[in-house]
Structure formats: structure tokens, C-alpha cells
Amino acid sequence: MKYKSQKIAYWFFALSMLLLSLQLIYGFIMGFAHMGYDGLHSIFPFNTARAVHTNLLVMWLLSGFMGAAYYIIPEEAENELVNVKLAYVQLISFALVGVVAIIGYHFNYWEGRKFLEIPRPLDWLVVVNVLTFLGLILMTLFKGKKRTTTSLVLTMGLVFAALLYLPGMIWFDNQTMDSFFRWWVVHLWVEGVWELIMGGILAFLLIKITGVDREVIEKWLYVIVGLTFISGILGTGHHYYFIGTPKYWLTIGGIFSALEPLAFLGMALFAVYMYRKGEKKHPNKTALNWTLGTAIVSFVGAGLLGLAHTLPQVNLYTHGTLVTAMHGHLAFWGAYAMIVLAVISYALPNLTGRKLYDTPRGMYAFWLSNIGMLGMTVAFGVAGVAQVYMERIMGVEFGVVQKEIQVHFFVLICCATLFTIGIALYILEFIRHGKPNDEAIINNNNI
Amino acid sequence: MLSKNQARLFFIGGTIVTFSIFLGLSWHTLSTEVPKKTNSQKITKTVVSGKALWESNNCMGCHSIFGEGAYYAPELTKVIERRGEGFVKAVLMSKTPWSPRGRKMVAYGFSEEEANNLVEFFKWCGEADLNGFPAKPPYKAESNH
Numbered sequence: 001m002k003y004k005s006q007k008i009a010y011w012f013f014a015l016s017m018l019l020l021s022l023q024l025i026y027g028f029i030m031g032f033a034h035m036g037y038d039g040l041h042s043i044f045p046f047n048t049a050r051a052v053h054t055n056l057l058v059m060w061l062l063s064g065f066m067g068a069a070y071y072i073i074p075e076e077a078e079n080e081l082v083n084v085k086l087a088y089v090q091l092i093s094f095a096l097v098g099v100v101a102i103i104g105y106h107f108n109y110w111e112g113r114k115f116l117e118i119p120r121p122l123d124w125l126v127v128v129n130v131l132t133f134l135g136l137i138l139m140t141l142f143k144g145k146k147r148t149t150t151s152l153v154l155t156m157g158l159v160f161a162a163l164l165y166l167p168g169m170i171w172f173d174n175q176t177m178d179s180f181f182r183w184w185v186v187h188l189w190v191e192g193v194w195e196l197i198m199g200g201i202l203a204f205l206l207i208k209i210t211g212v213d214r215e216v217i218e219k220w221l222y223v224i225v226g227l228t229f230i231s232g233i234l235g236t237g238h239h240y241y242f243i244g245t246p247k248y249w250l251t252i253g254g255i256f257s258a259l260e261p262l263a264f265l266g267m268a269l270f271a272v273y274m275y276r277k278g279e280k281k282h283p284n285k286t287a288l289n290w291t292l293g294t295a296i297v298s299f300v301g302a303g304l305l306g307l308a309h310t311l312p313q314v315n316l317y318t319h320g321t322l323v324t325a326m327h328g329h330l331a332f333w334g335a336y337a338m339i340v341l342a343v344i345s346y347a348l349p350n351l352t353g354r355k356l357y358d359t360p361r362g363m364y365a366f367w368l369s370n371i372g373m374l375g376m377t378v379a380f381g382v383a384g385v386a387q388v389y390m391e392r393i394m395g396v397e398f399g400v401v402q403k404e405i406q407v408h409f410f411v412l413i414c415c416a417t418l419f420t421i422g423i424a425l426y427i428l429e430f431i432r433h434g435k436p437n438d439e440a441i442i443n444n445n446n447i
Numbered sequence: 448m449l450s451k452n453q454a455r456l457f458f459i460g461g462t463i464v465t466f467s468i469f470l471g472l473s474w475h476t477l478s479t480e481v482p483k484k485t486n487s488q489k490i491t492k493t494v495v496s497g498k499a500l501w502e503s504n505n506c507m508g509c510h511s512i513f514g515e516g517a518y519y520a521p522e523l524t525k526v527i528e529r530r531g532e533g534f535v536k537a538v539l540m541s542k543t544p545w546s547p548r549g550r551k552m553v554a555y556g557f558s559e560e561e562a563n564n565l566v567e568f569f570k571w572c573g574e575a576d577l578n579g580f581p582a583k584p585p586y587k588a589e590s591n592h
Contacts, residue, residue: 041551047508112505219451226458233465242580243513246480320514395584398521399548
């Protein structure tokens with residue numbers, strides 16, 4: 001690291017790891033419930049586990065994004081963060097709001113709108129928190145010596161993400177309107193502005209790891225985020241097929257979401273091409289694995305598996321089935337979880353000065369978690385397709401079908417165990433790096 | 448090959464064009480189409496209270512409505528048509544956990560009025576025009592019991 005204030009990133013990453021481990025526990029509770037073992041029903045009914053599982057996902061990813069921004073922006077802008085104390089206040093308040101929300105879910109304090117379960121009063125605290133974060137980032141950028149495309153794209157992603165949180169806070173009497181605006185948050189986040197964040201982080205990592213000229217990388221960054229928005233914004237239409245909106249969304253959503261994999265294909269080709277083109281080989285092999293991994297797995301999970309059920313003719317049958325969970329898991333893993341793990345793997349040795357670049361544990365963490373997640377995706381896919389055929393085509397009753405597909409959750413849980421071992425190894429490696437310290441500051445521009 | 452400026456122009460131009468189309472279509476959808484397709488004049492106070500109960504209990508954490516929610520419990524858009532009002536009310540008001548085929552539902556023990564509100568909400572949902580969702584299964588299985 002080059003600036004003292006970058007150290008704050010470490011604590012966001014640490015929070016991220018903590019929340020990720022909690023997310024896994026709730027995932028297991030749900031997996032077992034699907035398999036027919038919901039012994040915890042009286043303490044954690046399924047809807048609680050589900051709300052906690054998805055909200056922890058959003059929180060640890062956001063914590064990772066914020067940490068990434070606190071690490072990347074000072075370095076790109078060539079300036080210390082304007083107010084480090086305020087950044088710590090922001091970190092602690094973010095953790096507090098999150099913890100209150102998560103605990104609240106166990107006591108029926110929530111708002112049952114998938115992914116946006118945080119109750120309205122806490123929403124306002126989130127807004128204040130995110131504004132503080134953005135204020136710090138923007139001021140740092142403004143006062144900095146340089147404004148690079150990478151930092152601009154990353155910041156733009158964060159600003160839009162904050163703005164798009166607002167439509168989710170409006171109350172509607174009509175379920176359709178409610179749903180319509182809920183997707184402004186959820187879809188435009190994950191298939192829009194979060195991809196800007198991902199693209200920004202990816203560009204930063206590729207510049208550092210491959211040593212390819214910044215101009216070349218940033219040019220392609222524009223093309224990729226351009227493709228993302230062109231396909232992704234109107235691609236929102238694929239959530240508007242069956243919620244009480246006009247038929248033209250079937251056509252528009254179908255066409256534009258069929259284009260969505262292009263942005264991810266672009267991202268994958270871009271990362272691999274830059275890696276091949278790069279003359280410098282950065283010693284941090286773990287970070288390189290995660291960086292190339294995120295670009296490739298996001299193409300498969302978000303791009304291809306999204307396409308697998310996004311055409312309206314298919315979606316009519318798969319809408320609201322486990323097929324969605326199949327796509328959701330690999331998409332979030334590939335596109336967002338892996339980019340956060342990539343930036344952590346890259347930043348950690350620089351923050352702590354311990355260069356655990358290429359350890360067997362780091363490698364096992366990468367492969368086990370990826371193989372585990374791939375297996376889970378297959379298990380969800382098999383269960384989902386079986387559900388669609390039995391329930392939606394043969395007309396077998398929901399409960400009967402669920403009994404039939406219970407067995408697939410055994411494999412799901414086995415794969416989830418592999419995945420968890422991988423993540424545990426990753427977290428062990430995280431702990432082994434120790435705490436950040438000022439001695440780790442270097443002047444070498446290339447690390 | 449493309450220059451960086453052209454790439455930036457592609458990004459900004461593409462975003463502005465698609466976002467404008469998106470806003471225009473959204474306006475058209477929300478101002479004229481949604482009220483027609485969802486019979487918004489039929490959203491009474493009872494329906495709204497039902498929706499509030501639906502949300503405050505996070506029913507979407509297990510069930511789905513309009514195909515949105517979780518995949519642990521049945522889709523409820525057409526639940527009144529499928530099961531009838533009496534059955535749904537009995538489940539909602541049950542004080543002991545309801546567990547069809549071993550899959551448990553929280554015993555909410557709603558009052559008669561609350562159960563009515565939820566039923567009215569489901570009725571309204573069931574009447575919305577969802578472009579053919581949920582599709583009627585092309586075949587009818589014989590082994591449903």
C-alpha cells in the first residue's frame with residue numbers, strides 16, 4: 001500500500017469475512033429444511049433463515065465493495081483519504097445497522113420484500129451511512145492529483161447504487177407497482193451498477209497484476225460497462241414478464257436480456273486477453289486466480305445460466321422455481337463474491353506486509369470453493385428442472401414434487417460442505433496475514 | 448481500432464439512449480397499463496391491509512406471489528381459486544403449526560379480520576392479468592394424492 005489511510009480497507013474486509021461465515025450457516029439451515037430436516041423451525045423458521053441469508057450476502061458484498069473503494073481510491077487519486085476517523089465511524093455504524101437488521105429478522109421486525117427486508121426506519125440509517133461513505137470517496141477523488149477512468153467508473157457505480165436504493169423505499173398499495181420498483185433496486189444493482197463496481201475493481205486488479213498499459217485496459221473497461229448498461233437497463237424487462245405489466249416487456253426483456261451475456265463474455269475475454277498480453281507476471285498468484293476466476297465464472301453463472309431461463313417462453317415455466325436459485329447462486333458467486341475475494345487477496349499482503357502470495361492453502365481455498373459452488377449449482381439445477389417438469393408441465397401438486405426432489409438437497413449439502421471448507425481456508429489465510437501496519441507502506445508503484 | 452474517446456462515447460451514449468427508453472416505457476406502464484391490468488380500482492382498504500400483513504410477516508420468505516419470493520412453499524397468486532376461501536382462512540387462523548407433507552408453516556393464528564384481509568389481498572392478486580402466468584400445466588397428473 002502507498003497511503004496510511006488505505007488500512008481502513010482491512011477492517012471492511014474483516015467485517016466482510018465475518019458476515020460471509022454467518023451467511024453460510026443460514027444457507028445450511030435452508031438446505032437441511034429443503035431436505036426435510038427443519039428441526040430448527042421453531043427458532044429459525046425458513047423465512048427468517050432466508051431473509052438473513054440473502055441480506056448477509058448483500059451486506060458482506062457491500063462491505064467488500066466499500067473496503068475495495070477505500071483501498072483503490074487513495075491509490076488511484078494519489079491522495080490520503082480525506083477523513084480517516086469518519087471512515088471508522090462509517091464502518092462501525094454500517095456494522096451496527098446490519099446487526100440490528102439481522103437480529104430484528106429473528107423477531108419479526110422486517111419488511112417482507114425479497115432482498116429489501118430492512119425495515120423503513122433502518123433504511124434511512126443506511127442512506128445516511130452510504131452518503132457518508134460516498135462523501136469521503138468523492139472528496140478524496142476531488143482533492144486527489146489524478147482522476148483515472150478506473151476510479152471514475154468505480155465511483156460512478158457506487159453513486160448509482162446509492163441512488164437506486166431510494167425507489168425501494170417508496171410504499172405502494174399495488175403489489176405490481178411495489179414489485180416494479182423493487183426491481184429498480186435489485187435488478188439495476190446486480191445487472192447494472194454493481195457491474196460498474198466489478199468492472200472498476202477488475203480493471204484496477206488487471207492494471208496491477210498484468211502490468212498492461214492503463215490506457216488499453218481502461219478503453220476496454222468503457223466498452224464493457226457500455227455493453228452492460230445497453231443490455232442490462234432494458235433487460236430489467238425480464239422481471240416484468242408476469243407481474244401485471246404490459247406484454248411488450250416480454251419482447252423487450254427477452255431481446256435485451258439475451259444480450260446480457262455479451263457484457264460478461266466481454267469481461268471474461270478482456271481479463272484472459274490482458275493476462276496473456278501482460279509482460280509482467282505479478283507474484284501474487286492467489287489474487288490472479290481469483291481475478292481471472294471472477295471474470296470467467298461470472299460469464300457462466302450470470303451470463304449463460306441467466307440466459308438459460310430468461311427467454312419468456314422458458315421463463316413462463318421456470319419463474320419462481322429452484323431454477324432461479326440455480327442461476328442466482330453461481331451468478332452472485334462468480335460476479336460479486338469472487339471479485340471481492342480477488343481484491344482482498346490482492347490487497348491483504350500489501351496492507352499487512354506479509355506476502356503469502358502462493359500458498360497451498362490459498363490454492364485449495366480457490367479450488368474447493370469453486371468446485372463446491374459449481375456442484376451446488378448443478379444440484380439446484382437438477383432439482384429445479386425436475387420441479388419444472390413435474391409441477392409446471394405434468395401438473396403434480398407442489399408438495400408432492402418437493403418430496404420427490406428432496407434427495408437432490410443431499411448432494412447440495414455435500415457440495416455446500418466442500419464450498420464451506422474452501423471458504424474456511426480462505427478465512428484462515430486472511431487471519432494468517434495478521435493486522436495491517438504502517439511498515440507495509442511502500443513507494444513501489446507496481447505492487 | 449476504437450479509441451478511448453470513442454469507447455467512452457459508446458458507454459455514455461448507450462446508457463443515455465437505453466435509460467431514456469426505459470424511463471419512457473416505465474412511465475407508460477405505470478400510468479396507463481398497470482391500473483388496467485391489475486384492476487387498481489379494486490384495491491380496497493382490506494386489500495391494502497392484507498398486503499401490509501403479507502409484508503410484515505415476510506410471507507415472501509417461503510411463498511411466492513406473481514412468481515416472486517422464495518421456493519420453499521407454494522405459489523399463492525391463484526391460491527383462492529385453487530383451494531377456496533375457507534381452506535385458506537383456516538390455515539391462516541390455525542394456532543397450531545400447519546405442516547402439509549412435513550413442510551412446516553409458522554402458526555400465525557391470525558384473527559378473523561386479519562385472515563379476511565389476507566384473503567381479499569389474494570383474491571385481488573388472483574384477478575390480475577399476468578400475461579398467462581401461472582401457466583396451466585399441459586398435462587394433468589393422476590398422482591396428486
